[in-house]
Amino acid sequence: MTTEDNAVTARVDGVEVATGHFIGGKRRDSTEVFEVHSPIDGKHLANVSRGTAADIDDAVAAAKAAFPAWAALGPEGRYPYLIRFAELILEHRDELATVETADVGMGLQMTRTHMVDRSSRNIRFFADLALKINDRVIDSPEVTNYVRFDPSGVSALITPWNGPLMLTTWKIGPCLAAGNTAVVKPPEWAPLTCSLLADLIAEAGIPDGVVNFVQGFGAEAGQALVEHKDIRRISFTGSPQTAKTIARAAADRLVPTSFELGGKSPNIVFADADLDLAVNHAVVAFRSGGQGCTNGTRLLVEESIAEEFERRLTETAAKMAVGDPRDPATQLGPLIHPVHRDRVQGFVDRAVEDGAEIAWGGGTFDQGELFYKPTLVKNIRRGMEIEQREVFGPVVTWQTFRTEDEAIDLANSTEYGLSSEVFTQSEERAMRMAARIRSGMVWVNCYMVRELAAPFGGLGLSGIGREGGEWSFDFYCDIKNIAVRKESLPRD
Template sequence: MAEVAGVTVDTGHWIGGERVGSAAEFTDVSPIDEQPIAEIARGGAAEVEAAVTAATRAFPAWARTSREERARLLHAIADGVDKRVEELAQVETADNGALIRSHRRGVIPRVAHNFRFFADWLLRLGHDDFETRGHRNHVSWDPAGVCALITPWNAPLMLATWKVAPALAAGDTVVLKPAEWSPLTASLLAGIAAEAGLPDGVLNVVQGLGTEAGAALVAHPDVRRISFTGSVPTARNIAAAAAPNLTPLSLELGGKSPLLVFADADLDLAVDLAVEQYDNAGQVCLAATRLLVEASIAGEFTEHFLARTERLVQGDPRDLSTDIGPQIHRKHFERVDGLVRRAKADGARALIGGGPNTDLGGLYYRPTLFTGAPEGSEILSEEVFGPVLTLQTFDTEEQAVAMANGTRFGLAATLATGDPERAARVTEQLVAGTVWVNCFFVRDLRAPFGGSRQSGVGREGGDWSFDFYCDVKNTVVAPWEK
């Protein structure tokens, strides 16, 4: 047990409806002050085996449970989340350093919405029957089995339930492996689900390191689906481990997304969109970190951008006036700093930031904007996942599109323009799973979500989630003799 932000959190695994410890533990450190906040049970192959066994045993009954009952239980879990928004927000902020105001206003309420959405979508899921030469075709979505869900640290509970909710709605059972840098709210979720009446073994949580618990989980022969959000190198390892079992994968990976600003754009809107990319201290996979600005307005845009960023407040994420908190972990902080240092060595110039916030110390990194980075340099091609943006200019629409598509990623893109026809032309050519025009981070669970190129494999959301978490079956029935 641990007391975190005044909330009691059980630090054991949740397997088969019981709390389970491990012989070893790992230390969970708060990014706010780099102080230990909990000792977490460190799972490995034995705990994974127990969790998969529990999920396998629970699967037949859960798969036979009616859609209406599964939906009712998901709504009950959502009710439990709603009752504990403040507790979940406090623990999440202590654990991953994101803003308390964001957790209260949007992130934790979105957790409940994830469960309600997929519960309701399940009840309307279907396809009209159709005929082939007098034969009736009927499409159905059958539960697939045990799902291994491996989730990231930047929005731990919200992104976990983006996977957990559709998997449970589909009739699958789940083994959830949360990120080791932010495991606490996954443990709280297990308790909320149990209180809601979710049967034992349907949801299991195994904590541990990716190289231990994660590796054992994705290689397990009884796992029938793997959904992972994280880095490209880790995804390659997961795909290799899943290959012998032919386990279907859904991978949401990194990004190096562009924000294209044309001269006909609303300048204030474009600047607001650019500044918004510092959200969550830059630890957002969808962030448009490459600012591509038409040369004729680049000077004015930069002037307005610098004025806006000067008003950003960096500090303790528990303070409601804070706009930018810390990086998640010392290892990640050093990675961000290494990328910034190498960018300077390559000739890029920092107009703002360019290093740690020495006034705050710890894991706080100043919002940074680079200009003049050489074409093809690391800072223009590799995901930083920190508060680091680059600015480049273009002269023509064709050049802008080529620059936007000029990385190995294709997760998202943002476009600022006052011309609807230009917006249509450009968005059609952009390689991205999601494109926003004159807006950012507008997300609807009915829409497909995923990446192109090395930003991912597959799509989730709405029917796409059920297509992944189910075995989609077509039954063809010949005409019955009268």
């Protein structure tokens, strides 16, 4: 993985990373920069170029100029470029994983295997699917309908900081496979792996301007991007508050948007559940600093097993290893940033003020100010902030129920609706619950199984639209129906 000779770079745990934007296939360094520090130890990683509206203008212009030729290649013509990009991600596994861990604080074991592998599969899957997407034919007595998924233009892709490598490729994959070009705005708290992806895009031979990266802050680069007159799609993963701002900008030009905005997901455990399985899945909400949008952060436990389940949960959480995420034994890593740590602590402090009880946790470990303890909050009253709003930290609330109706009432008590978990050995109960829970996804006796062909997305404050499979092409494409009267056209 190399960078241009004149590009400003930083060394991140031995990996050279360009710190400038990537526009029209060229690096561009800004006079203004912002600092990036590792959440692991506070170490300064890089001074990164701070994008402006002018940088966004140039990036969108480059993407717009590259669009006609990229779209004209068709799925078959784009396929070799995308497959090579997917291969390069795997070939550069160590560099990508090293930088992602330093930048985000995610466990190196997870970034090396799950995140890198999934990033490569994101690209390959959508390249493969694009070859089949235009084969749909709908027959009727008078006409034959041919459904086309045509490229829509320049897409704005705004990615989050809790998994930038995987989540950026989750957007780039369908966007490019559909024939669109893109301007990516990486997260300001963790922009460095996106810079490495730009190098791999160039190495794969993807034409200049097809994908552009402009680093910077949401109120500057991000706002200029979503307000740009030449943007035809906006895909954003982040907070509901930011999504509302983006939606207002998109509304002026009726630009289609796709939002994945996090959740307050219920994890429902029935008395007949495999308790060891349920406990092992429950503690996942504490890993990676609890910074996962689908985490089951509201534990709803059937009253008859509540005491036993809490005992097992407490024992298992206490054994989780905290430390440097570069150590394979580490299970609990840091929060991303001091500002976010203060946000998490604020939720816990206000919960106590509201009358909640901290069963365990509620502060930081000795390992560092960003290493927050797994926290269980009990004595929850309906409507408390800690029950209603996403904390995005290793904080789980505890409530009990007696009947399925009570469990459903609790599960559906928030404005979020991204995902949910149900643990039971009754298939009938599992399907009854899944049908009644208000969420975009329900996992039964499992968690975070994300089949690329399946829809991913939520309801309410959790977002708009679905990602995955054909649902991604529904968003990134202009869908056209061609109705041909039967026998009206001579066959060639």
